[in-house]
Amino acid sequence: MTHQPETHQMDRLLFGDNQFFGVNHMSEDKARAQMMRFRDTGAIMEVLDQAYDAGIRTFMCTTHERIREVADVVRANPARYPDFLFYPCMPYAHKYANAMTDLGLVGAISSFLPEGGKMAAMLSGGMALAQKDAGSIARLLIDAEMKMFAGLKTPVIFLQNVFTDLMLGLGFTGAFRIFHDHVREKYGAEPGYITMNLPALYKALSEEGIENPVICANINKIGFRMCGGHQAYLDVLQNGRLQAVAMSVYASGAIPAEEAISWVTALPNLKSIVFGASSRGNILSTRDLVAQHWKHP
C-alpha cells in the first residue's frame, strides 16, 4: 500500500546543524569553541530564531539527543513557529557507534528499540534465522528515531551519509528501498539520501527503481570532497533526474561566498542549499546572495 505523498517543494535554503555540535572540518579548536557556545539549547534556539525570522524555515538536523529539546520548544510554541519544518537525518552515527562498543551489535540495536529486551532475545535465540529480516528491524529503528518529532512537520527524512555510504559500499542497496518505502508509507514524507559519493549513489538508487530521488551531497566549485570526480557530479546534475541538495558550497571557507553561490545556483537539478551559520550576519548574507543569484525556477 504505497500512497504517494503530496509533492513537497523544498525551500531553496535549508539550515544545517553541524555548527551546534562541534563538527568543523578545518579545526578542532573552532569545533570546541562552538560546543562551548551552544551548550545550552537556548543558544541554539537563538540562532534558529534568527534564521526563521530571516525566512529560513527548514532545519535539517541529525537525530542527536539535543535536537529532542529543540523539537520540544517548537512543539510547545506553535504560534511562534507556524511554518517551522524539520528534515531529520538519521541515524545519528556516533550514538550507534558508542552503543556498539558498549553493547555489541545486537545489544546496540536492541537498546534503541521500544521492546528492546524482546528483540534481543529473538535475535540471539533459537528463532534467530527466521527473524533476521533486516527490513523489519530497520523499520523499528526508523520509528524509534522519529519519535522526537511526533506532531511536528517532517516533509523530508534523510539517511545520514555514513550509513548511506556504508550500505552503498557493501552493495546492500536493498536498504535504500526499505528506507524509501517506510518513509513514504508511514510518514507520508519524501525520503532523502546524504552521500559523499553522489554519482555512485545515483546509479545505485536508479537500479533499485528509486526515481527522482532527493540527494544531498557536497557540491562546490572546487570539487572539495566530491568523490567520483567533479565532472561525474556535473554529468549527473546535467543529465540525471534528481532533486539535489548542495552542502559544503563554500568548501569549508575555501571559496569566496559570492563566487560559491553564483556557481552553485546555476546548476541544473539543484533544488536547495543547506548551510550552517552561527551569526545573524552570516545568515542574512547567505540568504541575500542566494536571492540575488538564483535565477532559474
Place this chain on the structure above:
Amino acid sequence: MTKPPAAARTRIAVVGLGKMGLSHFAMVNAHPEVTAMACDAGGFLTDVLEKNIKAPVFRDYDAMLASEPLDAVLIATPSRLHGPMVRAALERGCHVFCEKPFTLDWRLSEELADLAEAKGLVNRVGYHYRHVGAFGEVARLLSAGAIGQVTHVLAEAYGPVVLAPKRSTWRSQKGEGGGCLYDYAAHPLNLLNWYFGTPVSVAGSVLAPIFSTDVDDQVMSTLRFANGATAQLSVNWSDDSQRKMTTRLTFIGTNGRIFADRQECQIYLRKAVEALPDIPQGHSVKYTTELTTDPWFYLRGEEYSHQIGDFVAEIRGEAPSGVPNDFRAAAQTDRTIAMILEDQAGLAAPPRPVSRRPETPRKRRFFGLL
C-alpha cells in the same frame, strides 16, 4: 577511474567483519578495479550480509584460501589471530593488508616482514594516520629540517572508548591485544616511528586501568630517540570530552614548533628554511583539506580510503602515494609497544646513552646579577 573487465580486476578477500572489517569491506567492494569477497566465521551480521549483498561471503578462512584464486587478503580479525592468518596468506602467494597492531610479538612481525619481502609480495598495515594530510606534512617538514634539531615531542591521543565497567570483548583482554596501549597509543607511536625510527630507550611507563579490569585505559611513557629527541606519550581512551578519537603531535626544535592533528598542521618557524620555500617565517597553517585528494570512494575519512587505494595500486603496479606503511614499519611499532610493556614491568634494559650533542651554551648572565 574506469571499471576494468572482471578478469582484469584484483581479487581481494576481506577477513573479519567486525568494527574495522565491515568498513574496509565497503571500501574494497566499492573500488572499481577490485572484485571483493568477505570472510567471517559467522554471527548475526554475517547472516544478514549473506542474504543481502552480491559479493560472496565465506565462513572458513583456510577453505577459502584453498579454493579461491585470490590476489590478496585484508585481515581485520582480533589482533592475536593476525600472525597465523597473515602467514597462511603469504605462503599461498597472496598480497596482504593487515589491520593494526600488526602482531603482538615484534619478533614475529619481523619474521613476517622477511617472508613477505622474500616472496616479493605487497604488504601493508592499517595505520591510517600516515595517510592524513596533516601528518604527512609533518613528515615532509621534519625531513627537510624545518624546525632544526627536534628536542621536545608531545604525542597524545584521547577518546571515548571505555567510560564505564563494561561487557568483555577481545578489546578488553590483554592476551588478545586489547587495551589502550595496543588500540590507541599504537597510533601516535607509529607516527613517531615514521618520523624518528624505533626509540633507543623507554622510561617512566605507566599503564593503568580506570574502568577496565584486565587492561589499561591510560598510558604514559617517555621515549628517547637516536636523533636526541625526547617524546612524552600521553594517551587515554576514557575521555569523553572528545567526540571521537583525537591524535595530536607537538614538536619543538631549535628553529620552531609544529603542531598537527587530523585537521591541520600549525607551523612556527624562527627563520625561513631554504628547502621549504612554501613555509614562511613566523606562524602559518596548512589544513588537511588542502593537503588531501579525493579518493574513489569516501566512507569515513579520506585516509581510510587512501590506505586501501595504495594497497590496490601497489598490487596492480600503479603508482601508490609513497607513504611507507609496510610490515617492516609496523614491526617498529610492535617493538616500541614491547619496550613500553617491559619498562612498565621493570624488565627494561638500562637506557643506552643517546648520541652526544654539542653542549648548549649557558645563558649569559650580566655579571652574574640577572
